[in-house]
Amino acid sequence: xxxxxxxxxxxxxxxxxxxxxxxxxxxxxxxxxxxxxxxxxxxxxxxxxxxxxxxxxxxxxxxxxxxxxxxxxxxxxxxxxxxxxxxxxxxxxxxxxxxxxxxxxxxxxxxxxxxxxxxxxxxxxxxxxxxxxxxxxxxxxxxxxxxxxxxxxxxxxxxxxxxxxxxxxxxxxxxxxxxxxxxxxxxxxxxxxxxxxxxxxxxxxxxxxxxxxxxxxxxxxxxxxxxxxxxxxxxxxxxxxxxxxxxxxxxxxxxxxxxxxxxxxxxxxxxxxxxxxxxxxxxxxxxxxxxxxxx
Amino acid sequence: xxxxxxxxxxxxxxxxxxxxxxxxxxxxxxxxxxxxxxxxxxxxxxxxxxxxxxxxxxxxxxxxxxxxxxxxxxxxxxxxxxxxxxxxxxxxxxxxxxxxxxxxxxxxxxxxxxxxxxxxxxxxxxxxxxxxxxxxxxxxxxxxxxxxxxxxxxxxxxxxxxxxxxxxxxxxxxxxxxxxxxxxxxxxxxxxxxxxxxxxxxxxxxxxxxxxxxxxxxxxxxxxxxxxxxxxxxxxxxxxxxxxxxxxxxxxxxxxxxxxxxxxxxxxxxxxxxxxxxxxxxxxxxxxxxxxxxxxxxxxxxxxxxxxxxxxxxxxx
Numbered sequence: 001x002x003x004x005x006x007x008x009x010x011x012x013x014x015x016x017x018x019x020x021x022x023x024x025x026x027x028x029x030x031x032x033x034x035x036x037x038x039x040x041x042x043x044x045x046x047x048x049x050x051x052x053x054x055x056x057x058x059x060x061x062x063x064x065x066x067x068x069x070x071x072x073x074x075x076x077x078x079x080x081x082x083x084x085x086x087x088x089x090x091x092x093x094x095x096x097x098x099x100x101x102x103x104x105x106x107x108x109x110x111x112x113x114x115x116x117x118x119x120x121x122x123x124x125x126x127x128x129x130x131x132x133x134x135x136x137x138x139x140x141x142x143x144x145x146x147x148x149x150x151x152x153x154x155x156x157x158x159x160x161x162x163x164x165x166x167x168x169x170x171x172x173x174x175x176x177x178x179x180x181x182x183x184x185x186x187x188x189x190x191x192x193x194x195x196x197x198x199x200x201x202x203x204x205x206x207x208x209x210x211x212x213x214x215x216x217x218x219x220x221x222x223x224x225x226x227x228x229x230x231x232x233x234x235x236x237x238x239x240x241x242x243x244x245x246x247x248x249x250x251x252x253x254x255x256x257x258x259x260x261x262x263x264x265x266x267x268x269x270x271x272x273x274x275x276x277x278x279x280x281x282x283x284x285x286x287x288x289x290x291x292x293x294x295x
Numbered sequence: 296x297x298x299x300x301x302x303x304x305x306x307x308x309x310x311x312x313x314x315x316x317x318x319x320x321x322x323x324x325x326x327x328x329x330x331x332x333x334x335x336x337x338x339x340x341x342x343x344x345x346x347x348x349x350x351x352x353x354x355x356x357x358x359x360x361x362x363x364x365x366x367x368x369x370x371x372x373x374x375x376x377x378x379x380x381x382x383x384x385x386x387x388x389x390x391x392x393x394x395x396x397x398x399x400x401x402x403x404x405x406x407x408x409x410x411x412x413x414x415x416x417x418x419x420x421x422x423x424x425x426x427x428x429x430x431x432x433x434x435x436x437x438x439x440x441x442x443x444x445x446x447x448x449x450x451x452x453x454x455x456x457x458x459x460x461x462x463x464x465x466x467x468x469x470x471x472x473x474x475x476x477x478x479x480x481x482x483x484x485x486x487x488x489x490x491x492x493x494x495x496x497x498x499x500x501x502x503x504x505x506x507x508x509x510x511x512x513x514x515x516x517x518x519x520x521x522x523x524x525x526x527x528x529x530x531x532x533x534x535x536x537x538x539x540x541x542x543x544x545x546x547x548x549x550x551x552x553x554x555x556x557x558x559x560x561x562x563x564x565x566x567x568x569x570x571x572x573x574x575x576x577x578x579x580x581x582x583x584x585x586x587x588x589x590x591x592x593x594x595x596x597x598x599x600x601x602x603x604x605x606x607x608x609x610x611x612x
Contacts, residue, residue: 266448
């Protein structure tokens with residue numbers, strides 16, 4: 001027997017079996033759609049970040065004699081807006097605020113919702129009931145209505161728009177986090193950690209967080225698309241960013257009056273929102289199927 | 296079944312009370328004096344105090360809440376600060392228009408969504424599936440208010456086929472069932488239908504795929520059932536979940552119509568909400584949100600009950 005196990009050991013591959021996350025990573029890199037989306041997003045993020053160094057026109061500098069130029073006008077590749085400001089510069093600079101107000105709420109909600117759900121799912125009992133019944137109340141509002149109601153009550157502004165969207169997403173992420181945690185809580189390895197004397201915080205942080213983060217993360221990535229649309233939507237209604245800041249939703253709003261003069265320039269900011277939103281959705285789909293090891 | 300329905304209704308009561316509390320508090324986190332919108336800038340202190348008493352803003356919050364709930368239960372949501380008309384009348388008239396829009400959009404969105412979803416799920420990984428999935432993902436990712444603008448640009452500005460704004464000729468706010476009115480409904484309804492179309496397609500596609508991979512389908516085929524009869528079983532099994540998703544989507548269309556209604560100046564609850572926000576008309580804001588949220592809760596309740604009626608397994612769960 002001893003001889004046999006020796007040969008078995010020698011025959012075993014020297015490299016370690018690939019871990020779960022490495023497998024997921026490899027699968028996603030091989031997925032063409034996900035990679036194209038990631039590339040588009042990197043380009044949009046990078047151009048927004050590097051906007052001041054790209055040699056663009058001043059996004060705030062208007063000119064009454066150059067208003068609403070068409071796409072393809074010399075010096076104004078994407079035309080000018082209703083105040084004669086360069087659209088290309090405004091679209092690229094606009095990415096800064098648009099991405100911040102669209103993505104920050106999801107990040108905040110991810111942190112808050114994951115923690116709430118983890119605690120509710122792990123502790124259970126009355127605490128779970130209290131947290132989850134509160135969450136239910138927010139589910140009684142359609143998310144657009146809730147976002148607009150809170151923003152409308154708090155008043156226009158970037159911070160208020162981020163706060164209201166965070167409040168909209170926390171219940172959704174809490175629900176996902178709670179249900180995943182409840183599924184993991186009674187597994188043997190958690191029992192083992194408890195038996196070996198680990199306290200509740202250690203168990204939640206060390207043993208459970210890593211096992212629940214994956215599905216919550218995928219869910220949150222899918223929410224970014226909704227959040228981008230809603231955040232720009234709040235600005236579109238006049239409840240988010242204030243003029244003259246370049247931001248895609250607000251640009252759509254101010255250009256609405258121009259659709260009879262120069263319709264396609266007026267539609268441009270929406271293309272940016274659409275592009276970011278669809279890329280995040282496809283990326284989230286790609287991650288979900290990459291993490292689904294059954295396939 | 297009756298026990299299940301009763302249990303669901305009892306479960307809804309605390310939700311309704313909490314929803315009312317949220318609606319009430321929402322307006323009281325508002326910075327600034329609620330009377331600013333109606334009082335003339337040079338109003339005397341006396342007049343301001345008089346108005347405050349008239350609207351009941353001078354009482355303690357719990358008392359205001361109690362009174363508000365009590366009156367709401369009797370169908371009185373107060374009067375709009377801006378117009379002086381009863382909030383309930385204003386809201387119900389507007390909700391009627393929103394319901395018209397939502398039903399038209401649901402007819403388009405659900406029909407296409409079910410069709411695309413079933414086909415895509417049945418012919419998984421073929422080109423038909425790829426086309427349907429792409430349409431669906433575009434539907435859920437598109438900023439619908441922008442799509443509305445693009446529709447107006449194409450069909451109103453460029454082609455001049457359909458009206459860009461409003462709900463009827465001559466700016467009439469009332470709806471009628473003739474072509475003159477229908478023309479106004481087409482663009483907003485198509486725009487609204489895009490998100491439910493995408494979501495229903497995605498849900499039904501996943502459901503169909505899951506059901507087709509189950510053992511009982513194999514057994515049905517082994518028994519010699521024709522594909523059409525197998526398909527009937529698929530539909531039967533997908534129905535409860537599909538129904539729940541469609542119910543939720545209908546609720547979202549009713550409650551989340553503000554962006555589309557703003558784009559098309561459709562005189563529904565969303566446009567009412569918009570004007571309530573910007574005129575700082577707090578009773579109107581409270582009332583509209585409350586009515587819309589209650590609509591949503593009721594709809595969810597009905598969907599749960601309908602789901603249990605189709606699928607007896609749900610009652611036990």
